[in-house]
Amino acid sequence: MAPDWQPDFEKLVDQHQSMVFSLALRMTADRGLAEEIAQDVFMELDRSLAKIESPAHACFWLRKAAMHRSADALRRRKVRGIDLWVEMEDVHGIQSEDRATPISARLEQLLATLPEPQRAALVLRYQEDLTPEEIASTLQAPLATVKSHLQRGLKLLRSKAHSQLKDYVRGE
């Protein structure tokens, strides 16, 4: 930790907005909601700025807050009875200008169909390149649970990709 490091809110926004937004987007599959979550996360960061000790701590804090806020948003949406998959297809659709390749778009769609804990573990693993230990610490979950979510999620995603995307996925 840099001893005289001072958190600069705007700099932190510049550095991490894409990470926070992407995490929220992949967890909720809703651009509007993801932007709202990203704003809330950064506003919370602003209020907690005095507690942030280092750039790494800021990154960890933002990841954790983004995942928790996304989970809360999903829970609220579930209470309201909105189906994530239907909403993603019907309301927000596939925004082609946003997608790098058709296969990426389809994989993201398939990701949105996984149960939330598996989706969270996979997003942190493959978007953020975190180890299972780091994922466990971010999600405040036991390591064994995270490993199980990773394995099951990957297996489920692989089987869905195999049945739906076999023309696209390399090596399948």
Add this chain to the structure above:
Amino acid sequence: MDEFERELNEAFARRPAPPSLKRRLIERRAAEARRQSKSEHAWLVSKQLAWQQLAAALLLAALVTGGVEWRIALERRREEAARQQVLTALRITSHALDRMNARLTARRHQPQD
């Protein structure tokens, strides 16, 4: 990491945040700061008002207590004056009775003609 996982790594690369995100954040932060300063001002005003009310209440309590004390002291002074008047009257009466008694005694001891 197999081919499928590499595919996931590519597919799940970070997306750029909407360009408006930072601007909205800065606006929201400024609005929150304004709201906070307004509520702090309101808190200060209410605190000042509370002190003023407390001071007024203390002053009123002091005035009431002083008034009551003054009234009690006045009553005591009046009572004391009344007591002194009664004692003086009793002294005068006693003196008059003594004189009367002395005259009667003197008359009793005078030889009867």
